[in-house]
Amino acid sequence: DFVDVDPFGTPVPYIQGAFGAAADGGVVSLTSTDTAVLCGVYPEVCRRRYSSLPLKNEFKHETALRILLNACRRIAGMNDIGIEPIAAHSTRHYLRVYARVRVGAAQADRSRRQEGFIASCEKCGERGSSSLPIVMCDGCGAGTLSAGPLWIGPLTDPRVVGAALNVSRRSNLGGGAKALDALLGLEYFPPFSYSVERISSALKVPGVSQSEVMRRLASNGYRVMKQPFEKTGFKTEATYGAVAEAVSAVSRDARLEKAPLHARPT
Template sequence: MSSLRRIVEGRTTLFVPAASLTRSEPPTTPFFFNPAASVNRDISVAISEAVRGVTFCDSLAGVGARGVRVANELSRRMDVTMVDFNSSALRVAQRSARANSLRCDFVKSEANTFLFSRFRRDSKFDFVEIDPFGTPVPYIQGAFGAAADGGVVSLTSTDTAVLCGVYPEVCGRRYSSLPLKNEFKHETALRILLNACRRIAGMNDIGIEPIAAHSTRHYLRVYARVRAGAAQADRSRAQEGFISSCERCGERGASSLPMVKCDGCGAGILSAGPLWIGPLTDPRVVSAALNVSRRCNLGGGAKALDALLGVEYFPPFSYSVERISSALRVPGVSQSQVMGRLASNGYRVMKQPFEKTGFKTEATYGAVAEAVSAVSRDAGLEKAPLHARPT
C-alpha cells in the first residue's frame, strides 16, 4: 500500500495518500484524494445532518473521505456503504473507518453496476452520492434509481468548462442543452446539470426537487430530493426552460421557450437551455445545514451555504454592473453602490452566490440600468442624464 498520512478533516480521522497533501495536483494513482474538496465534504455532512435518512451510499467512494465523515460526524447513526472498483482505495477507506471505530459497508464494484442492483424498493438508499472524475451524467439514472422516494441524490461535476460554454458541442451531446459563456455561466451550468438530472429521472418516472447547489473552485455540486411517480416527474418538467442574456444591451430573461430576440434592444440573441429555471434550493434545508455547519465548525461549507440564503426569491440569472455600464457607455461604478441603490428603491438584491461578481435582483433590467446610470451620475462620472435603457 502506498504511503499514507493520518489527517483530521472535520471531526474525523482519515488516512489519505501522503503525496496528495504535498503536491498541488493530487495524484490519481493508486487512488485519489483531494484535500481541497473538504468544503464539498463539509457541505455533504451538513446537508446529511439537516435532512432525514439513515442510509448513505458513496458510490464512487475512493479512499472514503466523504463516507467515513458522514458515518462519523452525524448526530444520528448512519449506515454508510462505500463502493469503489479500486480494492486498494477501499482498504484505505476501511482503515479510516476503523480509526474512528465505525462499522461501514464496503463494496468492490463499478458504480452503475452497484446502483442498478439496488432497484428494489427495500434496498434503496436515503442518500446517494456521485463524485466522479469529469461528468456525472453516466451515473444519473443509476443514482436516482437507487435512491429512496424522499431521499437525496448529490452529484459533483468537474466538466465545468463543458457546462460553462467552452465546448458547447460537448454540452449538447452530454447534457442535451446549449450553454452560454456569460457573466452567470456557473449558475447556468448548475441549471443545465439539474435539468439533465430532471430529464433522466423523469424518463424513469421520478421527479426532482433541488435543495442546494454550489460552484466551488473547479467543480459544480447539486443536491436534489427524489420524488417518485409520473405526476412528480411532470411537476419537475414544468421547471424546464431557457435563459437568455443579450450580448448587446445586457438585458436578460427566463422563459419556457427559447428567446431569439432581445426584449430590451431587439438584437438577435441565443438562449441557454433547456435548463432548470425553478428554485435551486430548499430554504429550510439550507438554513438547517448552515446551522449545522456553524455548530460543527465546518467553515468552508458554512460560507457556501450562507451565500445561498434567500436565493429562492430571485430569477434564475444575475446582472453584471460592468456589462451594463459598458452598454450605457458610462464608466464602471461600484456593484455595492448599485445594489444599495436598488435596495433603497425597494427591490430585493443579493450577491450572486455562484459567480465571483454580479448580483441578483427582482428588479427589471430597466430598473437595474437606471440604478447604474443614477450611481454613475451621483458619482459625477456622467455629466448629462442618459437614457436608462441602453440602445
C-alpha cells in the first residue's frame, strides 16, 4: 500500500489526503520542489506553509527535510495518524521523503514526541537540538539561530535502507545505490552536521581538510559520517568540544608538516 505525492510546488495541500488514503502500515512518499522556501530563502512563506522557521545555513537541506516531515507528522496527527520516516533525500532542485503510516492516537502521540528544534551558533559553529527552542549557545554564550519546530527523530529505517541498497546493487542501479549508501548509519547521529570551515574560522586557525578531521574523530573513538544531504559537512556523535579539539589538532599537525625541519619543536 503506497501513496506517492509528486505535485508542482509544495505538497502541503495534499498531505492530509495522502495520509488519510494510505492504509495502516502503508507508505506515503512526497516530493517537494519548494526547496528555496524550506531552505530558508523565504522564511515567512515557510512559516505560512509549514508552520516552521527554517535555517539557511550549512545543513539547510537536512533542516528542510525535517521541516517537511514534521509538517507530515502534524497534519497526519490531526487525523490520529503517526508517521515513521523511512528515507529522505535532496536531489538537484527537489526534496523527497518516505514515511510509514501508523494509524492510532497513541502512534500519533509517539510521533509528536519527535518534534523539536535545532540550534546553530553562527559565531562558534556549535549545534544542538532540543524539544524546546534554544536561544543561547552552550559553547560560547552567543545568541543562536533556532529552526523548527521540525522532526528531530530518525530520518531512516535502517532495515529498509539496507534492503533497498541490496536490491539497487543487484540490479546495477548505480545512482540509487549511491544515494542509499550515503544514508547508511544515519540513525546514530544527531539531527545536524558540522562545518569544518565554520569551526576553523571560529578557532582562528587555517582551513583544514574535512576528511582529516573525520579521521581524527574516528581514531578518538567517535562515530562519524559525511552529511548525506549537503555537498560538505559531517555528522558525529562527538560533542562540539571534541570536534573543535580535532579541528585544532589537525590544523596544528598540518602546520608542523609544512614547517621546515629545523623549525619543528624537538
